[in-house]
Structure formats: structure tokens, C-alpha cells
Amino acid sequence: MNLYKITDNRASAVAIADIPVVDYVDLYNDLKERMTDVRYHVAHYFATEIERGLKFYMIILDDQSGEVLITSFVPDYYAEGLASLTAIHPQFHPFEREMWELYGVEFTHHPWLKPLRFAHNRRNKESTMDSYPFYKIEGDDLHEVNVGPIHAGIIEPGAFRFICMGEEVLHLEIALGYQHRGVEDEMVRIQNRLRQSVISESIAGDTAVGHTTAYAEVIERLAHCNVGASLQRERAIALELERIAMHLADTGALATDIGFQLYQVACEALRTVTINTTQAWCGNRFGKSMIRPMGSNHPLTEAKIETIRKNVTDVRRRYNEVREDILEAQTLLARFEQCGLVPKAEMYRIGGVGMAARSSGALRDIRTTHPWGHYATNITHNAITQHDGDVMSRLATRMEEVLQSADYILAMLDGYKPQGDIAQPNYEPELDKESLSFALVEGWRGEICHVALTDSEGNICKYKIKDPSLHNWLALAIAVRSEGISDFPINNKSFNLSYCGHDL
Amino acid sequence: MIFGKAKILRSHGWQYIPDLNGVTLTEEFRGFPILSNSDDKAALERAAKICPTQAITTSPLTLDLGKCLFCGECQRCAPKSIKFTNEHRLAATRREDLIVKVGDTAPKFDYSALRPEISKYFGLALQLREVSAGGDASIEMELGATGNVNFDFGRYGVGFTASPRHADGLVLTGPISQNMAEALDICYHAIAEPKVLIVCGSEAISGGLYADSPAVERSFLDKYHVDLWLPGAPTHPLCFIDGVMKMRSKIK
Numbered sequence A: 001m002n003l004y005k006i007t008d009n010r011a012s013a014v015a016i017a018d019i020p021v022v023d024y025v026d027l028y029n030d031l032k033e034r035m036t037d038v039r040y041h042v043a044h045y046f047a048t049e050i051e052r053g054l055k056f057y058m059i060i061l062d063d064q065s066g067e068v069l070i071t072s073f074v075p076d077y078y079a080e081g082l083a084s085l086t087a088i089h090p091q092f093h094p095f096e097r098e099m100w101e102l103y104g105v106e107f108t109h110h111p112w113l114k115p116l117r118f119a120h121n122r123r124n125k126e127s128t129m130d131s132y133p134f135y136k137i138e139g140d141d142l143h144e145v146n147v148g149p150i151h152a153g154i155i156e157p158g159a160f161r162f163i164c165m166g167e168e169v170l171h172l173e174i175a176l177g178y179q180h181r182g183v184e185d186e187m188v189r190i191q192n193r194l195r196q197s198v199i200s201e202s203i204a205g206d207t208a209v210g211h212t213t214a215y216a217e218v219i220e221r222l223a224h225c226n227v228g229a230s231l232q233r234e235r236a237i238a239l240e241l242e243r244i245a246m247h248l249a250d251t252g253a254l255a256t257d258i259g260f261q262l263y264q265v266a267c268e269a270l271r272t273v274t275i276n277t278t279q280a281w282c283g284n285r286f287g288k289s290m291i292r293p294m295g296s297n298h299p300l301t302e303a304k305i306e307t308i309r310k311n312v313t314d315v316r317r318r319y320n321e322v323r324e325d326i327l328e329a330q331t332l333l334a335r336f337e338q339c340g341l342v343p344k345a346e347m348y349r350i351g352g353v354g355m356a357a358r359s360s361g362a363l364r365d366i367r368t369t370h371p372w373g374h375y376a377t378n379i380t381h382n383a384i385t386q387h388d389g390d391v392m393s394r395l396a397t398r399m400e401e402v403l404q405s406a407d408y409i410l411a412m413l414d415g416y417k418p419q420g421d422i423a424q425p426n427y428e429p430e431l432d433k434e435s436l437s438f439a440l441v442e443g444w445r446g447e448i449c450h451v452a453l454t455d456s457e458g459n460i461c462k463y464k465i466k467d468p469s470l471h472n473w474l475a476l477a478i479a480v481r482s483e484g485i486s487d488f489p490i491n492n493k494s495f496n497l498s499y500c501g502h503d504l
Numbered sequence B: 001m002i003f004g005k006a007k008i009l010r011s012h013g014w015q016y017i018p019d020l021n022g023v024t025l026t027e028e029f030r031g032f033p034i035l036s037n038s039d040d041k042a043a044l045e046r047a048a049k050i051c052p053t054q055a056i057t058t059s060p061l062t063l064d065l066g067k068c069l070f071c072g073e074c075q076r077c078a079p080k081s082i083k084f085t086n087e088h089r090l091a092a093t094r095r096e097d098l099i100v101k102v103g104d105t106a107p108k109f110d111y112s113a114l115r116p117e118i119s120k121y122f123g124l125a126l127q128l129r130e131v132s133a134g135g136d137a138s139i140e141m142e143l144g145a146t147g148n149v150n151f152d153f154g155r156y157g158v159g160f161t162a163s164p165r166h167a168d169g170l171v172l173t174g175p176i177s178q179n180m181a182e183a184l185d186i187c188y189h190a191i192a193e194p195k196v197l198i199v200c201g202s203e204a205i206s207g208g209l210y211a212d213s214p215a216v217e218r219s220f221l222d223k224y225h226v227d228l229w230l231p232g233a234p235t236h237p238l239c240f241i242d243g244v245m246k247m248r249s250k251i252k
Helices: A024-034 A090-103 A183-189 A193-203 A205-222 A229-257 A261-282 A302-326 A330-336 A344-349 A354-359 A373-377 A391-413 A469-479 A485-495 A499-503 B002-012 B041-050 B073-077 B116-122 B138-145 B178-190 B202-206 B237-248
Strands: A005-008 A040-049 A054-062 A067-073 A142-147 A159-165 A168-175 A435-442 A447-454 A460-466 B033-035 B056-058 B061-064 B082-084 B099-101 B126-132 B158-160 B169-173 B196-200 B228-230
Touching: A024 A054, A024 A067, A040 A090, A040 A435, A040 A447, A040 A460, A054 A090, A054 A435, A054 A447, A067 A435, A090 A469, A159 A485, A168 A469, A168 A485, A183 A193, A183 A460, A193 A205, A193 A460, A193 A499, A205 A229, A205 A435, A205 A447, A205 A499, A205 B138, A229 A261, A229 A302, A229 A373, A229 A391, A229 A485, A261 A302, A261 B002, A302 A391, A302 B002, A330 A391, A330 A485, A344 A354, A344 A469, A354 A391, A354 A469, A391 A485, A469 A485, A469 A499, B033 B061, B033 B099, B041 B056, B041 B073, B073 B082, B116 B237, B126 B138, B126 B178, B126 B196, B138 B169, B138 B237, B169 B178, B169 B202, B196 B202, B196 B237, B228 B237
Parallel strands: B126 B158, B126 B169, B169 B196, B196 B228
Antiparallel strands: A005 A067, A040 A054, A054 A067, A142 A159, A159 A168, A435 A447, A447 A460, B033 B082, B056 B061, B061 B099
């Protein structure tokens, strides 16, 4: 029996009728074996309310073939519960926790069945932020440190509970949900495609281009719209600019946390140049308003191409000087090397994605494994990986990716002449009815996955968003185990995960 | 090693902006909108209808900067009625002053609404505690940027501090998620009087895209006096700097 509908990250939306509705026991048995191979990982897994009970959808990625496996199941209304996949493959944990929290689905033998984000529509309203069931270890030599929800810096809220023996962290648990705004519900409440685009920009404001690209792809796949090579190229330029800007910000933030002011101020200045380039292109420093479905309001002009070329060339040169000096700075290396280790096997086990996974040697990069748009046609992406999985590896990945992204941008601009072939955005396209559309985009943090379901009218009736942070917060908790608690800030900055992208 | 650092220093030169008030942003930047009456009512209706936060009223024509996310789509729908300029100085002392009307040519900053103790106590130094309550990280990064090597707001004695006990005021960002409402209130009360309250970003001012979401809880803003409203999505660092400088100035 066919368990999956097989497609890829470039195909049109899939009719819901074409997605097999399988028996959960068969799926469980298949995944039990399948997921032991690291070529597979789960991209999305969610439930949606149907007339009688719930229907579950799951999207599995095959990194080797580039295939995307979609399946669904409808458990018996009176079923007692589902055998937990998390118990055998921890990468399923955030998805099962979400469904348990929202709908009360019992996942038997789930080792960590705790609230995920205290969503407003959670089933148990008695369960609140204040009653999060933190893990406890008893012992006279132990003490707990609570940080948050408000942090020392100007960042988003989240609660961190450390269990320490002296200075050493035995366990860190991260409780999130403070940022929950009801994003997924707002995406379907009003069928205004402009509004949905703008909401996508606010999922994680530091990944506005990444998330809105995923949204635009979802819509275009439902509308059978090929936006053309020029627009795909310009979107890729915007995405790589965003990657450069955030990697610069994080290089600077890591330097700040060890008091290395020279690198800090150099990176602040370089980031200003980069985001001001984005602002000169679309009017917003974070690329908000840049990406729209089926067209663009900000096609590149010759003058803008020249500005981007000049600034990216300059940033690349100046950042490379910083990079070369960092690699020789012994005091910096002494802090960053062999600190905050996440081994490759562990990264695969928890389903880590993006640059954090690559820093541990786990090749997770949608641009390589499931390329879309310009990456599918014009770039053979050579993903940057490291071996050690420590803070320095995560910095090294960032540093190399800045140079790589700058090279991509310069190559994409090379000989590129605006043809005037980029359409205006279309906010009222006719969408496939009763279909599932997904898009995978490699944002600067990693794998972004958006999924939309349409109803019999062609309206979006379910919208699911996954920011890479959903997978990677657990990696941070693992990284700080047995480290000194004073090394937490550099570990946190080395991941720089999104609170709002997780909490939605 | 020393040579490497010298190279970095030489490449970067002086980075700070000498005159923060003299900056004109790029033409592409969408700041203060100029509204005009036009015959093309249908275009204006289209603009008002598509506006993601319903910031536009058509008769009479107004645009609420406290709701506006500066996506610029209304200008493309109704170019004869709405034209965004690159004026980034958008601060207001009263919520209603953020509603732009036909004929307005500059943002209205009403000094008479300021409490006199602000310039008296905070004219020389002002330390702020930022609280993000559903902010999307872009606005938090822009507030962080106000103190960076380019903007260097610290030169005027303004900065951000970790503890509310050390702070003279609170800067609120985000639409105020239900799950942060209590922590926000506790933080506000931990700041000693006299204190200022600054609401930063259109999402914080009106709730923005999440104004009607059941996951936000905005009663905080009904309870306390707001001294400064700063629109934007996100608020540009220069808009924040301009607003705070005006708020602290001696009232003429």
C-alpha cells in the first residue's frame, strides 16, 4: 500500500484527494524504520478539525532524492490515543506537543508531553504560563536559576530555568509562549492576500524575506503561477541579503558578549550598510514589503543594482578582514572553542535544521536538498558545514556563509539587466480548491515550512507555519549541559533563535 | 594580530552620524503620508479595503499612523490621494495626533501635552527598560540599533538598562500578547516614579495586525498615561531618537 503522496519543492499544490489516508499503525511502523536513516526528517506534522474529530497531515523530507512525502490519517473517533513517535524519534516532539496542547490528543509513551506555547485556543485553559511544569532534580548541592520572561537586553521574552551544581549547568529547560499572538488563526480569519503577506512579514521580523517568500510560494503553487526567472532571481538576492545582515548581527552580538568591542562595532557598522541597502531597494530595513505573491512592487532598477553591487562588495571586503582577525584572536577562540557542543548524531536525533545543524556537520540545507526557484535553476549550492558543533563552529558557519552569500549576490547581479518582465503583485488569484500547498525555504536560521489547506471555495481554511526555531530550541538546551552558566549568553547568541517564530 | 586590527580600524574609519537631526533617509523610505482629496473615489475605496489594518477612512479621508504598517499598497491603489514621503519624524504626544488628515504637511508633535517633570528629571539622562510583548524582533533590533556605533544615542545620555529598578521609563513593543500582559504590568510597577511610558511601533500602538486576535490583551494601555507614541513597522531608529529628544526638551 502506498503510504505517501510523493512530490517535491517545485511542484504545484496537491489535491487533498490525492493524499493517501492511511492507518496510523502502518504509518507508525514505517516511520519507526524510515526515520532511523538521517536522509529523512519531519518538516511538518499537524492536525486539523474535521466534522467528526481530527485529520492529521504529515510532511517528511528526503534529503537524498529531494522528494517530499505527504501523508494523512484520520484516527477512529473513539480511539484512546496514538502511540508517540517522539518516544522513538525525538524530532517529532514539538509537533506532538502542539496537537496534545490544542486538541488533547493523547500520545502514549511520549516522554515530554508538556505545553508548547500556551496558545489562546489551547484545550486546557487551566494550564497557563505560570504553571509550566519545569523539570526538577532534587539535591542539597543543586540550585535553580530562573531567567526571564523579560531578559536583560532588548530582546523578546522567554523563560529559562537552569538547574546548576555550583557554576555547572546540569539541565536547562526553555518555556516559551510569551510571544503568542495567534498568527495562524489571523492568517485564515480574513482572506486578504495583502494582509496575509504582511502577517508573514511579522512571523519573525528578522526573517521577513524568508517567511514571506514561503507564503508567496504557497499562493503561487495554488494559483499555478510561474513568476518567471527575473523575479525568482530578485527574491534570491533579497534572501541572501537578509542572511548576510543577520549573520553580521550575530557575529557582532557574539563579540559583544565576550567584550570584544572592535568586532562588535565593525559588525554593527557593516550591518547598517547591509540593511540600508535593503531599505534603498524596498523602503524598509528588514525587507518588509519586498516579497509579494505573483509579482513585486519593487523590481530592481539599474541604479539599485549598482547600489547593491557596490555595498555588497564593500561589506564582503571589510567583513573578511574581521573574519581573518577573529580566526587569530586567541582570547576569542579560548571562549568559543569546545563550548556548547551539540554532536552531529544528537542534532539529527532532535531534528535540528539550518545553520546550527550544519555547524554540527548535519547537512540540512533546503537550498541543496530541496532547491526551489532560482536555487533550482541557476545555483548549485554547496552547503557550508563544520565538524565540532560548538559555539566557534556556529560562528565559523556564519562567517563563511556571509562570504558565500555575497558571492551569490554578486554573481546574480553580474550581467543582470532589468527586463521589465516582473508583474505587479496579484492579491486575488483563483486558488486550487480542496488542496494542500506547501513551501520550503532556507531562511538564514534554516528550514522554513509553510502549509496551506484550501476549502471547496478556494479559500485558505488552514495555515500552518514552521520557523526553524521550533526544532532548534532543544539544541540550545542540549548545548549548555555541563557548561558553566556564564557561558549561556554566548551559546544563546550562537543560535539566536526566534521567540515569536516559535510562539506564533 | 595588531596589524589585522589596524586594518579593520582603517577600513571602518569614523562611523557615527555627527548630526542625527540632519539625516534625510532614502527616497524609497515610507514615512509621513501626504493626503489629498481627489475625484478618483473608487481608487480610494480600493485602497481602504485592501489596507491590512484598516487604517484608512475615506470620508473624510484620514490615515491612522498608529495602525499603518507602511506597506505602501494604498499609495499604489490611490496615488492621487495618498503619497508617502521619506519624513521619518513621526512621533506624537497624543494618540489622536497620529491620525493624518487632508492638508497636514508635517507630523504634529504637541509639546503642550508633555508633563513638565519629564524635561526636569530626564533632560540630562534617561535610562529605559524595554519590554517586548509580542514584538516581532525587527522593532527590538531597531531599538538596539539606537545605541550602536552609527546612531550612538548614548551621546545624549539615553540608553537601555537591564533592571526596571534602574530605569526611568518603559518602552513597550508588540501588540501585548496575553501571555506577557502580567509580566509587562509587573515590570512597569517596578520602575520608580516619576517615569515615562513610550509606546513604540504600530503594533504596540493599535495592536496592528493582531488588534482583533483573542491572543492579545491590551488593557495595560487603558490603565496608564502614555507620554510618547512612535509609529512604524518597525519604528526607524531615527524616529525613536527624534521623538525622545523632543520629549525631553524644555517646553517653550
